[in-house]
Amino acid sequence: MGVRTSLAVMSRVVIARTIAGQLPYFPSAVRLGDGRVFVVWREGLGHVRSNGRIVAAESSDEGRNWSEPRVVVDTIQDDRDPMVVQLANGDLLLSWFQIDWSVRPYVCPGVQVARSTDGGASWDSPVAVGSGMVDHETAEVWHSFRAGHVVAHGQILELPDGDLLAPVYGVFPGDHRHSAAVVRSTDGGLTWPAENEIVLGRQPDREYTEPVLTLLPDGQVVALLRTDQEADLVRSDDNGVTWSEPEPSGLYASSSDTLTLSDGAVLLAFGDVSRRFNPGRPTVATVIREPRGRWDKDPQHLVIDAGQDTMDQANPAVVELPGDELLVISYDIFTREIVGEILPRTALG
Structure with missing residues (x-):
């Protein structure tokens, strides 16, 4: 195992700070073709069981300064x-999922995808x-967070062939554990038919959640699956079929x-739940x-830690910047900030 360092x-x-009473969560980022770094995240009263909204900001100077959130x-x-x-x-595609906390059992209306041109x-x-x-057919029975829902x-x-894969996870009706899957769009994201779903991990005694997809330079697609133990990898050499x-x-x-870097290596950032760095869930990165x-x-390197050994942090986003620099983004509920760390590529090996 690689050496663990800070x-x-x-x-x-600091990318943004929420208003009083709101907390920042779950950033995602991409460096656009015009050079801007575009970031989205959720703002809400709490990690779960509170309504939230999606907010965006952007940087035109490689992550040093940021626009006002919108x-x-x-x-x-x-x-x-x-x-x-x-x-x-x-085109940009924004995906997210929804929960209706006002009913019991609470309802997950599903995963949504919006387009910006x-x-x-x-x-x-x-x-x-x-x-x-x-x-x-039995939505009232199965639409709960433990069965019959899909999130992302x-x-x-x-x-490479233009098809799109949307990673999802949830609980199939009749199951008692989460499964991970991908849903394929063959029309550029206009439709995502259920019949195009392919399961990545489904077992009666293991949780498979939060699938994250990576396209390697040789065309292999790798999915990293969170489990109730160490994360698993699954691989495809035929475009996800x-x-x-x-x-x-x-x-x-x-x-x-x-993120697959320009030299072919993969930058991975994650919330570390091993307790090797501290009892919480800090953001760790590795190349x-x-x-x-x-x-x-x-x-593996400790990159962002909100302190106080909290489990409510991480959910990082990663971006490759010019000049062999990397940007790792996470959130800090104590300062109510979406934060980023800019570091040289060589710092992660």
Whole structure:
């Protein structure tokens, strides 16, 4: 396993601070084709059981300074876990899921995807991601957070052939554990048919949640799956049509984000739940130099820690900047800030 270290070469930036009474959560970021870094996150009264909205900001100077935050999604539901990606044609896709906490059992209306054709200035009406995890015939019975729902964590992935994969997870009707899957869109994200869903991990005695997709330079697609133990990896060599059986990654990773760097390595940041750094869930990052192998061989570094050993942090986002710099973003509920650390690529090995 890679050596675990803390870094002293980082430069912290504050991306945004919420208003009093609101807390920041779950950032996602992408460096756009025009050079801007675009970030979205959720603001709400609490991590769960409170309504939230999705907010965005951007930087035109490689993450040093940021625009004033603006609200991009705010419905009567709890809008949460936003993820943003830019497609090859320049469009942005924003995905998120919703929870209605006003009823018992609480309802998950599903995963939504909205499109922007103007660089994030405006967004079209969202479309739903289909999934067999939702039993529409018995929705009143199965629409709870333990069965019959589908949610998401992880960016949509564009494949070399133009198809898109949306990573999702939830509980199939009749199951008692979460499963992870991908749903394919063959029309650029206009539709996400449930019949295009492919399961990545489903077992009666193991939780599979928060699938995060990575496209390697040789075309292999890797999915990192959070479990109730160490995270698992599954792989596809045919554009996500078939997948390997889950294999251990060696990482006790939650709420991860990945990015294939320009040199072919994979930047991975995650909430570390191993308690190796502290009793909480700090943001840890590593550069995986050989991503076709195990993912725990390279040094792991403590990057962002809100202190007080809280479990309510991490959910990081990662961006590659010019000049061999990396940007890792997370949140701090104590200062009510979305924060980032800019560090040299060499600092992570």
